[in-house]
Amino acid sequence: MKKVVIIKELFYFFSALLLLACLVELIFPGLFILFFNLAFLTILWLSSALLALLYVR
Amino acid sequence: MISFKHKIRIFWLVLLIIILLFLLWQRVSPAGEWTCRQNFSADSLSLVTDSLSGRSCLSRATPVERVISGDNGPLIVLADPVYFSVFTPRAFSRAELEIIYRPHLSSSTPIVEAGFLADSKLWRYDLQPVYNLWLEEGLKDWSSLSMSNIHLFQRQKKFDEIFDFLDAWQNDSASICATPRCLAVYNFDLSAFPPAINLEQLNHASESLFFPYTIRGAHQFYFYLSSSTLNLSGELIDRNEGKDKDPLELSVYNGHKLVASIKLEDNGFEFEGSGDRSESRLFQINKEDLTPGLYRLDLRSSDDVMIKNLHLNTQYLSALHKIWLESTDPVQLVTDAPYVQVKALDPTSLQMLNFDDKFLNIEEIYRQYEVKGEGADWYNIDLSRGGVILENNGVFALNKESLLNPDYPRLDRSLGISAQFDYILADYELAQKEHNNYLSSRLDFSTSNFYREKGRYNLILSIPGLKLDSAASGYLEIKNIKVRFYGNSLWFKIRNWLNL
Numbered sequence: 035m036k037k038v039v040i041i042k043e044l045f046y047f048f049s050a051l052l053l054l055a056c057l058v059e060l061i062f063p064g065l066f067i068l069f070f071n072l073a074f075l076t077i078l079w080l081s082s083a084l085l086a087l088l089y090v091r
Numbered sequence: 092m093i094s095f096k097h098k099i100r101i102f103w104l105v106l107l108i109i110i111l112l113f114l115l116w117q118r119v120s121p122a123g124e125w126t127c128r129q130n131f132s133a134d135s136l137s138l139v140t141d142s143l144s145g146r147s148c149l150s151r152a153t154p155v156e157r158v159i160s161g162d163n164g165p166l167i168v169l170a171d172p173v174y175f176s177v178f179t180p181r182a183f184s185r186a187e188l189e190i191i192y193r194p195h196l197s198s199s200t201p202i203v204e205a206g207f208l209a210d211s212k213l214w215r216y217d218l219q220p221v222y223n224l225w226l227e228e229g230l231k232d233w234s235s236l237s238m239s240n241i242h243l244f245q246r247q248k249k250f251d252e253i254f255d256f257l258d259a260w261q262n263d264s265a266s267i268c269a270t271p272r273c274l275a276v277y278n279f280d281l282s283a284f285p286p287a288i289n290l291e292q293l294n295h296a297s298e299s300l301f302f303p304y305t306i307r308g309a310h311q312f313y314f315y316l317s318s319s320t321l322n323l324s325g326e327l328i329d330r331n332e333g334k335d336k337d338p339l340e341l342s343v344y345n346g347h348k349l350v351a352s353i354k355l356e357d358n359g360f361e362f363e364g365s366g367d368r369s370e371s372r373l374f375q376i377n378k379e380d381l382t383p384g385l386y387r388l389d390l391r392s393s394d395d396v397m398i399k400n401l402h403l404n405t406q407y408l409s410a411l412h413k414i415w416l417e418s419t420d421p422v423q424l425v426t427d428a429p430y431v432q433v434k435a436l437d438p439t440s441l442q443m444l445n446f447d448d449k450f451l452n453i454e455e456i457y458r459q460y461e462v463k464g465e466g467a468d469w470y471n472i473d474l475s476r477g478g479v480i481l482e483n484n485g486v487f488a489l490n491k492e493s494l495l496n497p498d499y500p501r502l503d504r505s506l507g508i509s510a511q512f513d514y515i516l517a518d519y520e521l522a523q524k525e526h527n528n529y530l531s532s533r534l535d536f537s538t539s540n541f542y543r544e545k546g547r548y549n550l551i552l553s554i555p556g557l558k559l560d561s562a563a564s565g566y567l568e569i570k571n572i573k574v575r576f577y578g579n580s581l582w583f584k585i586r587n588w589l590n591l
Contacts, residue, residue: 039096047103054111062118064178064546067146069114 038090045086048079118180123580127177128573131166148178149572150547157559165193165568171200171557175572176547183576186536186548191571193529194222200556200564201225201504205534208549211542212393213309216551219534220278225502226519233515241279244515256514260284268513277502277517282346286385286497290315293407293495300408300493302401304477305417310398312388313486313495315407316381323388324375325401327355333395334364340391341376350386351378371399385497387411407495409486416477424472427496428485430463430505431472440478447471453479469494504556529570538576550574 052075058066066072093101127148152158157170188205196203201224209217226242234248236256243253249267250256259267260274261284267273272287293315305328321343329337336357343351355374361367390398397417416422435441435453444451444462447470451462464470469491472481481487484505488494502515522530541548557564579587 036095039099043096043099043103046100047107050103050107051110054107058114062114062180062546064146065114065118065180068148068178069117071146 041082041085041089045079045082048075048082051075052079119581120180120578121581123183123578123583125179125181125183125576126573127179127576128571130571131160132163132570146178149550149574150176150178152552165570168552168554168567168569169557170559171555172551172553175550175552177550177574178547179543179576180546181578182538182543183578184537184539185577186538187575187577188534188536188550189531189571189573189575190221190534190552190569191525191529191531192222193527193568193570194224194565196222196224196554196557196565196567198224198229199504200554201229202555203567204553204555206551206553207536207538208542208551209540211544213391216549216553217536217541218551218553219536220519221532221534221552222522222530223277223502223517223519225515226277226517227522230515240518240520242515242517242519244517246513256516257284270511272500272511273513275500275502275512275515277515277519279516279518281499281516287499288495288497290385293317294492297406298404300403300405300489302403302408302489303418304420304422305397305399306390306401306410307397307415307417308394309392310390310414311411312390313407313409313411313497314386314388314403314405315384315495316386316405317383318404319379319381319383320404321351321376321378321381321386322404323377323402324373326371326373326399327369328371328397328399329357329361329369330395330397331361331363331365331367331369333393335393336363337393337395339374339396339398340389341374342389342391343376343378344387344389345382345384350381351376385495407488407493409488409493409495411486411498412484413480413482414487415480416474418477420476422472422474422477424481424487424489425469425491425494426472426481426483426485426487427469427494428483428505429465429467429470430461430483431470432459432461432482434459434480434482435478436480437478440476442475442479444479445471445473529568 055066055070055072055075129147129149152160152166152168152173152175154173157168157173159167159169186207190205194203202220203222204218205221206216206218209215230244233244233246236243236250236253238253241253243250243256250259264285298317327339331337336359338357339355341353342349353374353376355372358369358372361369414424431446433444433451433453435456438456441453441456444453446462447464447467449462449464451460453460484501484503486494486496500512502517520533522532525531538548554567557566
């Protein structure tokens, strides 16, 4: 049960983080990608989405 | 009792808020400082961590074919110039650029300069010296005096203080040496001193000059007025190839003083980017009560603007450093520099250039060619048609009778330590020695008015004469670039708002 909660929350977290990235880049271009690797974050988000598809009903 | 689900949600929400606050903190930079550092000789561990973290604040060097960057070696610059961009979260008023490098340069590439793009319209960079081979190593036999970063080199020692030399030069340069051109300068402003030509010897037989060639883009001209009246006229044509409006600003300066200016806004009749040429528009400046003397004309415009039928009531008119000729007719000019760089922008402009009976075949468009002359006071340039950009460190004029260059010779690759020089005056900070023959140079820029787009300043590294196809010219290894920006702190701004 805890595993499912963690997977769901991970997906929410990375989704929120990517949304924040888009907003920051829209308002202050270049600021978010200076500190975070967007490609790496997208891979993490996709992985969390895949895990959610596999383990969350 | 908080459930596990809520605990974990609160945890990531707090994490997200911390990230947001961190980004806002960086954006505001409350301390008023920002440092961008790029180590090109980083070890493999830091390369792995770098690939997982965000982008570097310093972009990759471009064009990529002009540099070699190994996995953990220094950045090797093979050709001039290379460009970087530096990200800053906000605009700053001052920048301190520090470069650690190892030069492998020769007398044909003696100078390394770096700077930021100051004017995007004129594509003008504010350059400062990084390394000058002549000043670092080439003047060991000369007597030298230094005062902070000001250096005076004398072929034969005559002065014990730099002040004495400047005082003597200001009051009576003829007593120091026969011609003012015995003094070469590097990065030293002598605008408050007499010009490098004897104005009393200028001939004023003719008081009207017609410049028959159409020129394109921004230009600067020197001219000499023998009367107190200025009559300037010409015609403007807008090519409408770019997407922006194309105004033209004409400014006339006497020294640093602006004496006349006009601005012609884009007429807006044609669609920008359509390539439809506008009708000719006449412009003129008529000004009286001027002091006879040397003047500078600044034509500030985009590359879409062409100027033809330029008339001036002077005998002397010379384009400074660059002239972009758009005429289809044959062109004949003279220049006072012993070389010329030429670039054709149109296949129909490919041709044979005659530089004082030295021929240069311009075979490719957008490629910069160079031809050198030998030991003359002025050199003829013959072209079968325009459509080319001519550049050098001197001036271009219609003929030797209208040639006028009041600037002191610059100690650079074209002149070197010429036999004509008895004195060299430079504002230059000698490079600091580091380990393994690396050198470190620090440059200071006032960045308040520098061009900044999408949070990035444009940085250039220039080594004039360094070319990919010239093995003898050398290369430059760069180990580290650090740019530290300074501006007002948040505390300073708050105190200003509250008038404390």
